[in-house]
Amino acid sequence: MRTLTPALRGDVITGIAVTLVGAVYYVATFWIQETKNIVTPATFPAIVGIALLVLGLFLVGQALYRSQKIAEVVPSGTTSAGSASASGGADASEDVVDVEPAGVVLDAPEEPKSKQVVLQFALFFIYLGILIPVGFLLSTAAFLMTMTSIYAPHRWVRNLIFSVLFAVVIYVAFVYGLAVYLPVGILG
Amino acid sequence: MDTLIDLGGGFASALEPLSLAFALLGVLLGTVVGVLPGIGPISAIAILIPVSFGMEPVHGLILLCGIYYGSMYGGSITATLIKTPGEVASAVTAIEGYEMARRGRGKAALATAAIGSFLAGTLAIIGLTFLSPVLVRLANVFGSTEYFLLMATALLLASTMSSGSRAKALISIFIGLAVGLVGLDFQTGLPRQTFGMSLLSDGIDFTIFAMALFAIPEAIRNLALGRGAKDVIQSFGDDKWMTKQDWQRSAMPWARGSVLGFIIGILPGVGPSLASFMSYIMEKRISKRKSEFGHGAIEGVAGPEAANNAGVGGAMIPLFSLGIPGSATTALLLFVFTMYGLQPGPLIFRDESGLIWTIIASMYIGNVALIILNLPLVGVFVKLLKMPKEILFSSILVLVAIGAYAIEFSLFGLMLLGIFGVIGYLMDKGGIPLAPSILALVLVPLLENNFRRMLQISGGSFMPLLTRPVSLSIIVLMVLGIVGPIIFRWWVRRRQLLADVSVA
Known part of the structure; x- marks a missing residue:
């Protein structure tokens, strides 16, 4: 977890939040009255809830997997924490932001407090x-x-x-x- | 021939003074709002939807289509002069156009953008005019299986084709679906996902969601930034509009951008933003002056701007003829249609043919108006760039509050606006794109209804997806559409890697 860069930590948090939302949404479908139709009123909401849950977990997994890859690239101890996160950040943004092919680089907007x-x-x-x-x-x-x-x-x-x-x-x-x-x- | 007669009838009513006035007003209003830094076409339409509430459907729709065109052009002005693209589509203009402006060639950049937009926009509407009736005829063999598939394709494409993480784009889509399912179920009338709140049984209003997502996060972000560094506004000097060389260098990018943008625009789920990126990449690759790219190459403005506007016309085709929006912005337009009790699709060409052709005719007029009004007036629009941020963004917050009030007339509606504003802000902060969820929200009812109908007809079997010839061909195209871009990206990256290696 030490090599978790800010971008990846953000992904972990986002992933957890999405997972929770998905779980709550799925549980809420239990309160939908059952009907005898082939596709009940609860079918679609349930699909959506589970999809959110899975996607959230996927995001967390992806971020953890990437941070592990960064950790392998940057041998621990040889670089200071600062430079590790800097190089990790660049690596991550390449994959996560998935910069347009042929490198159209957009300025990241300023973040307020x-x-x-x-x-x-x-x-x-x-x-x-x-x-x-x-x-x-x-x-x-x-x-x-x-x-x-x-x-x-x-x-x-x-x-x-x-x-x-x-x-x-x-x-x-x-x-x-x-x-x-x-x-x-x-x-x- | 029938098409020309229909179009002629459309022009006859689009040229009536009141319709004409709304087309001009829309273009003007759209440009003004689009020029405001940080406000793109989606936010412009979302903020201005309440204005069209009390209008005749035809006038409201003409107005909003004009706003769409105008805001696209307004966005190019902002991108060129202060490098603040209001939306992804004009992001590439912010690269080359801004560099041109810095070199005192701002006027040429704006001119090539405007002329390219006009040409591409008009070509795309010609395409819309003649392709829509064909597609409408084709749509007659479409059943719920095909509609379900097309909508699912639109959503899938919207997630694969957007820039950024695919997983996050999918999350955005499912958030949109989740929001759309709240309320009473259409078929059984049972409440769903209302968490016991009876106020939620009417569902969450689309306009409130759109305004909350597209206006509030941006406004709050800018207000919270406080007095930061001021945007540097490039003047466009007294340079010539376009030299002979500029014309020569712009001509082919306009043509290529128009074709590319139109084709990409037609694809369901793929908006014009991808078109402008693809065009930029293409121009850069073809150009003999590669070194000028990134330093103000006029091709890098001409191509993407043309592609962007051709994409708008292209995106109208599936919207009008099938009722399936191709992008978040067309999703907003679809909502406006339904707000007036109209359902775009094959039937609208039969039942409301006068209305739909008037709107198509007004698009030709809007494009002409855009170029007549905007090049001479660009100096006036630029003054808007100097509007203080606190005034601009606090006014926007007031406008969306009015919008939400005009929809629900209740505290509940206002609170929903605020809550979704917070959700939008958090999504934005987490890197989840906002546009796909708008598309998803609009498509929920259609998607679910067709899904149910398909399974009810087949008795619960998914086989019709594969056994119906039309649906099978859509599946084949869908696979190509999703696998194709992945291979394309892989190819581009490989080429880039190779290029980097050879340079080193």
């Missing part, structure tokens, strides 16, 4: 939660103001103008233009 991601999601969920009770106009303006201010606090005037204007314009466009009635909430 998990804490930030959780915060952004939390704010989004709060917005989704208050959208109906508070109403579209107020909650949207507040949400946009929060999001833009986290990102660019010094430009609060611009943020405020944008947040209010965007909420109003979208509201008018949807309600009067497209007849999609957005929640009015406490303003109603």
Whole structure:
């Protein structure tokens, strides 16, 4: 496990998660009422659950197998842990990402910090939660103001103008233009 | 001849002022959204589906087809000028086009992309016009066995042909299937996989799933990155659009890209993204100026862009004539059809022939509009690239929330949106591609119904798969389609290894 590179460790985690989802999904099919048809309502869901379970296990197995191969290529002890994972990473990405033939190499996108991601999601969920009770106009303006201010606090005037204007314009466009009635909430 | 008469009728109604306006609006809107960094055609359509809710079916469909075309072209602008492809299909443009722009040849890159897209797009629609009726006639002998097989093929191809790990693409497909099976069973009316929640018995709405997967992870990722390095926007200077040499160098790649893209596009389950990659590889191999590739070779923009757009037209063929989408984007369009109560396939050409031909005619118009509007307006679109990220992505979050609200009118719908946003983010982080699951979700009901019908007719035997001539030929093609690419990859790798060895 020492030679598990970040990419492969990611695969192991993904694989385990997929296996669990597959297992839960499969178990849930036991609650589907039995019928006498040749293909019962539970047949397809069961196939899907088992497939996910198998694919998840396959992913884990594949990652472990690859890390073992890397371990064979990089004799332990001769290189520091850092370089081992670096060379392993390159090896793994070649197989895992399966770079297009003739080497079209795409830049990997930057990865944000998990804490930030959780915060952004939390704010989004709060917005989704208050959208109906508070109403579209107020909650949207507040949400946009929060999001833009986290990102660019010094430009609060611009943020405020944008947040209010965007909420109003979208509201008018949807309600009067497209007849999609957005929640009015406490303003109603 | 009948086809021409039908098409003529289509043009007659597509040229009505309102239809024409929606085609133009779609192309324009699509380009604007497609230009936004990180937003590709799939996200553009997913975000804009709610706009078409209240419209006449024909107008809504014309609008969304226009959005599809426009967003593809918008994506090329972004790829060329800031190297941020909105989707895989324009990723190769981000390589050569961006290099051209860095050398002050941005205008030529955009022009060859636009003209190539126009030519290839138009050729592909001509193909669509004349091939669809043929396929519709063929589809009359199709039974549930064949339909089941074709859909299974589409899903299998989508997993083998996507770039990246095949196992992960398969996982994505099964996640899509898993989501699609939630809700009441069509045949028996029994609840399935609802985990005891009655709210889930209506199933999980497709648009919510698509918006959650294609808009939320990207938006959250960008917002969470905070003020990072700013994208460098290449100006396209006052260089000439295209020189005589550019035309000469682009002509053949356009032609080759069109043919390649069209053929790949027709295959079920294989979207235009593979077409642009294949075209790039082909151009690089054929080129006498191999050393220019990676440093702004115009062939590397002309070919893939043509292939990409020809692929769109090609992908419409199985969608229109068989009702089987070839890619995630066409899966979205299939959903829009069903949203209006229309089922693409052989019957639509008989029952709704006016509508379908109007849409086909509007595609010709959309392609013309694209080139008339976009080359002169490119300066305006480029301004959009300067839109601050926090404004762009927080607005997108609001738009998808409106979309989810307009579908369910409930807190439950909004929460589903958020939850699938999280799932999409985790899938993305785990390297599981998102597009195949959209395709799978759309195909679930058709796949399962035909599977059941097949086994009920045969009394539980799988033999019809092999004994029916049409189904047997599909199986043969399917095996070739899956084994072929594996051999092709192996061959490319071998060649590459040999080339590397000989260089060393």
